[in-house]
Amino acid sequence: MSDKLADTMEALDLTNKQTTEGGEDDDFVDPWNVVGNSVKGIDYEKLIRRFGSSRIDSALIERFEKVTGKPAHHLLKRGVFFSHRDLHSILTLHEQGKPFYLYTGRGPSSSSIHMGHLIPFVFTKWLQEVFNVPLVIQLTDDEKYLWKDLTLEETQKLAVENAKDIIALGFDVDKTFIFADFTFIGQCPEFYQNMIRIQKRVTVNQIKGNFGFGDSDCIGKMSFPATQAAPAFSSSFPFIFGNRKDVPCLIPCAIDQDTYFRMTRDVAPRLGCTKPALIHSTFFPALQGAQTKMSASDSNSSIYLTDTPKQLKTKVNKYAFSGGQTSVEEHRRLGGNCEVDISYKYLTFFLEDDAKLQKIREDYTSGAMLTGELKAELISVLTPIVTSHQENRKAVTDEIVKQFMTPRPMKCGF
Amino acid sequence: MSDKLADTMEALDLTNKQTTEGGEDDDFVDPWNVVGNSVKGIDYEKLIRRFGSSRIDSALIERFEKVTGKPAHHLLKRGVFFSHRDLHSILTLHEQGKPFYLYTGRGPSSSSIHMGHLIPFVFTKWLQEVFNVPLVIQLTDDEKYLWKDLTLEETQKLAVENAKDIIALGFDVDKTFIFADFTFIGQCPEFYQNMIRIQKRVTVNQIKGNFGFGDSDCIGKMSFPATQAAPAFSSSFPFIFGNRKDVPCLIPCAIDQDTYFRMTRDVAPRLGCTKPALIHSTFFPALQGAQTKMSASDSNSSIYLTDTPKQLKTKVNKYAFSGGQTSVEEHRRLGGNCEVDISYKYLTFFLEDDAKLQKIREDYTSGAMLTGELKAELISVLTPIVTSHQENRKAVTDEIVKQFMTPRPMKCGF
Numbered sequence: 001m002s003d004k005l006a007d008t009m010e011a012l013d014l015t016n017k018q019t020t021e022g023g024e025d026d027d028f029v030d031p032w033n034v035v036g037n038s039v040k041g042i043d044y045e046k047l048i049r050r051f052g053s054s055r056i057d058s059a060l061i062e063r064f065e066k067v068t069g070k071p072a073h074h075l076l077k078r079g080v081f082f083s084h085r086d087l088h089s090i091l092t093l094h095e096q097g098k099p100f101y102l103y104t105g106r107g108p109s110s111s112s113i114h115m116g117h118l119i120p121f122v123f124t125k126w127l128q129e130v131f132n133v134p135l136v137i138q139l140t141d142d143e144k145y146l147w148k149d150l151t152l153e154e155t156q157k158l159a160v161e162n163a164k165d166i167i168a169l170g171f172d173v174d175k176t177f178i179f180a181d182f183t184f185i186g187q188c189p190e191f192y193q194n195m196i197r198i199q200k201r202v203t204v205n206q207i208k209g210n211f212g213f214g215d216s217d218c219i220g221k222m223s224f225p226a227t228q229a230a231p232a233f234s235s236s237f238p239f240i241f242g243n244r245k246d247v248p249c250l251i252p253c254a255i256d257q258d259t260y261f262r263m264t265r266d267v268a269p270r271l272g273c274t275k276p277a278l279i280h281s282t283f284f285p286a287l288q289g290a291q292t293k294m295s296a297s298d299s300n301s302s303i304y305l306t307d308t309p310k311q312l313k314t315k316v317n318k319y320a321f322s323g324g325q326t327s328v329e330e331h332r333r334l335g336g337n338c339e340v341d342i343s344y345k346y347l348t349f350f351l352e353d354d355a356k357l358q359k360i361r362e363d364y365t366s367g368a369m370l371t372g373e374l375k376a377e378l379i380s381v382l383t384p385i386v387t388s389h390q391e392n393r394k395a396v397t398d399e400i401v402k403q404f405m406t407p408r409p410m411k412c413g414f
Numbered sequence: 415m416s417d418k419l420a421d422t423m424e425a426l427d428l429t430n431k432q433t434t435e436g437g438e439d440d441d442f443v444d445p446w447n448v449v450g451n452s453v454k455g456i457d458y459e460k461l462i463r464r465f466g467s468s469r470i471d472s473a474l475i476e477r478f479e480k481v482t483g484k485p486a487h488h489l490l491k492r493g494v495f496f497s498h499r500d501l502h503s504i505l506t507l508h509e510q511g512k513p514f515y516l517y518t519g520r521g522p523s524s525s526s527i528h529m530g531h532l533i534p535f536v537f538t539k540w541l542q543e544v545f546n547v548p549l550v551i552q553l554t555d556d557e558k559y560l561w562k563d564l565t566l567e568e569t570q571k572l573a574v575e576n577a578k579d580i581i582a583l584g585f586d587v588d589k590t591f592i593f594a595d596f597t598f599i600g601q602c603p604e605f606y607q608n609m610i611r612i613q614k615r616v617t618v619n620q621i622k623g624n625f626g627f628g629d630s631d632c633i634g635k636m637s638f639p640a641t642q643a644a645p646a647f648s649s650s651f652p653f654i655f656g657n658r659k660d661v662p663c664l665i666p667c668a669i670d671q672d673t674y675f676r677m678t679r680d681v682a683p684r685l686g687c688t689k690p691a692l693i694h695s696t697f698f699p700a701l702q703g704a705q706t707k708m709s710a711s712d713s714n715s716s717i718y719l720t721d722t723p724k725q726l727k728t729k730v731n732k733y734a735f736s737g738g739q740t741s742v743e744e745h746r747r748l749g750g751n752c753e754v755d756i757s758y759k760y761l762t763f764f765l766e767d768d769a770k771l772q773k774i775r776e777d778y779t780s781g782a783m784l785t786g787e788l789k790a791e792l793i794s795v796l797t798p799i800v801t802s803h804q805e806n807r808k809a810v811t812d813e814i815v816k817q818f819m820t821p822r823p824m825k826c827g828f
Contacts, residue, residue, distance in 0.1 A: 145610060146613065146614050152610070152611060181606075182603060185599070185603070185606045186602050186605060186606045189598075189599070189600025191600060192595075192606070197566060199632060200559065200560050200634050202632060205630055207633055208629065214618070215618040215619040216618070217618055218614050219613050219621055219640065220640075222633050223633045225633075226633065
């Protein structure tokens with residue numbers, strides 16, 4: 001790691017210092033629930049130990065920069081992507097000029113995408129540009145149909161709406177395949193075959209243990225994990241990978257999705273395949289505080305990509321949990337607490353300028369910067385992101401969506 | 415029912431007289447196990463009561479003949495197809511000139527089809543000719559992959575081999591669509607969508623109760639019943655049924671498959687669909703006796719469609735369980751027992767001539783006909799069936815198989 005990077009991480013307190021193991025106050029994290037038990041939020045160091053993944057440490061980031069010849073993304077060096085499995089192997093493949101691909105996804109439960117939903121896609125887009133590799137994006141409309149009180153047609157529409165938001169981020173159509181399960185699985189026998197290959201190798205006991213499903217759940221839930229696992233195997237996409245056997249896969253995702261991919265990695269060797277590598281992000285906190293991740297179902301907990309500048313401003317000013325003091329005088333004397341301040345937290349996600357972020361941290365902590373000023377800073381950062389996203393999304397026609405969602409070869413040298 | 419038909423059924427003792435309900439000696443019947451506990455074999459009357467289906471009685475057969483204007487098939491009037499659900503509704507549709515379709519299938523566990531496997535297809539072909547309706551035939555290569563120690567590729571090859579045997583029976587390519595799950599599900603989004611619609615409406619508890627699976631079974635088994643249910647809904651085949659909503663379905667199958675279709679009928683109204691009608695056959699007994707159905711895994715229990723005339727003759731003479739007496743003298747005095755004699759039983763399946771069958775029954779029962787003579791009769795009936803099947807099968811090219819297995823409209827007036 002460069003000195004500058006180490007300094008930045010240290011200064012922002014993003015070095016994930018080890019905390020003591022808790023007992024009853026353990027955080028609860030699975031693909032459907034994220035509940036932190038301290039004001040500071042989820043203890044990610046503990047999650048790493050519980051899930052058995054590895055810390056993304058300064059040495060790995062340094063290697064990443066060396067191998068790719070690019071400075072690390074701010075989401076990487078600030079510890080938003082903080083955990084991994086086999087990322088070293090992927091860097092080695094890149095060094096050797098050997099192929100791999102990226103896989104990420106989204107459950108289209110709502111047509112209103114919020115800022116937190118952007119994070120994995122922003123980072124994945126950067127990874128794709130750095131590595132120049134194919135990317136497959138799974139929209140699990142079938143999952144949402146099974147879990148939610150939605151019709152099949154509604155989930156399909158949501159998938160298309162979500163695809164438009166993803167495409168608006170600027171993905172390269174020549175290298176990116178977006179698919180929704182309800183449409184795609186009926187277009188690709190190899191994908192269905194891999195689903196069944198996986199289903200043969202996972203017992204009901206294992207799913208119950210990993211996902212917490214029970215006998216009163218529908219059978220669709222019980223077998224769905226195989227559907228989310230299948231894209232981690234390149235043979236599921238013959239139109240992209242042709243006769244190449246077993247192209248390795250890197251999956252950027254929020255840490256709550258690790259449950260699916262622990263299962264996938266468990267099955268991989270029994271299919272004669274390489275285990276997918278993973279890079280995990282923390283959760284994007286709700287405006288109300290870091291204990292939970294942002295939820296699309298509580299409209300005041302999230303800033304939506306459809307919010308107007310006025311709505312955005314109101315939400316930040318009204319709901320963003322503050323680490324400041326109760327009066328200006330107190331604040332000047334004691335300073336604000338960046339550890340719990342949501343406006344500051346959001347800036348670590350969206351303000352790319354390291355120097356500026358550090359200055360804000362120092363000024364807020366010292367009391368030189370007031371909560372209102374910090375919120376104004378956040379509003380000035382988020383507003384252009386949201387308004388330009390809205391502009392970009394308007395340009396995404398149904399025809400463009402169709403292009404991204406058509407099974408076809410990718411243009412990435414293989 | 416015509417007097418003649420009633421006489422025939424009475425004479426052949428195929429009227430399925432009610433027997434008393436048993437306790438510990440109940441037969442065990444599910445899609446994977448068929449075990450009868452008396453020498454006479456499965457108590458089908460008891461199965462009807464346990465499964466809650468209806469007897470095919472003389473009034474129904476009479477109505478069948480009246481509505482179709484055709485004499486009943488010998489497998490129907492001899493009680494091989496003995497049980498049904500909603501067959502009256504199907505006859506009413508036919509009377510009214512309204513559309514329905516036929517659905518049957520097979521799990522391709524072995525490339526060697528035996529005589530028992532023919533029965534549902536022979537009868538289904540006759541139903542199709544009588545009603546002039548589309549027929550879909552599902553080959554569940556995915557089921558066999560999940561249950562057996564076979565590779566995916568092996569099950570796919572078996573499906574094609576089985577398709578050749580089915581086609582060799584003379585199905586009309588203009589009205590018959592044969593599909594193997596591993597190939598077809600990846601060609602038809604609507605089929606996959608129906609699978610998930612069904613999976614959403616069946617709990618793990620229900621599957622455990624109906625099929626006896628447990629937590630140590632793989633998740634593929636738990637969700638497979640939805641795959642066998644999906645073809646019972648016409649919307650799974652848009653290339654056949656177009657915009658027609660909810661075309662009713664009639665499923666001819668052996669009674670052990672009823673478990674799948676009880677579940678299917680349970681789900682149907684919650685999908686806004688008509689419950690599929692069913693017509694159930696008894697099992698085809700093993701050469702060794704009527705306690706079990708013929709098994710492709712014990713080569714001496716079955717007469718294969720690949721057997722030479724010599725093998726067929728040897729098997730019948732050596733293994734076909736006899737209801738005759740231990741010596742010619744005894745036999746002449748006491749007569750043979752048609753209830754347990756397998757050669758006689760097989761003749762009820764394959765000898766179409768009612769008068770001749772009745773004569774054989776009388777002569778064997780009286781002792782006028784010896785076991786060797788009865789066996790010779792069976793051999794003379796089966797040999798031309800097997801040899802002509804072998805000839806017909808040779809003519810089934812890969813190109814013809816491809817025609818049958820290509821999703822396409824059917825030529826049945828809709």
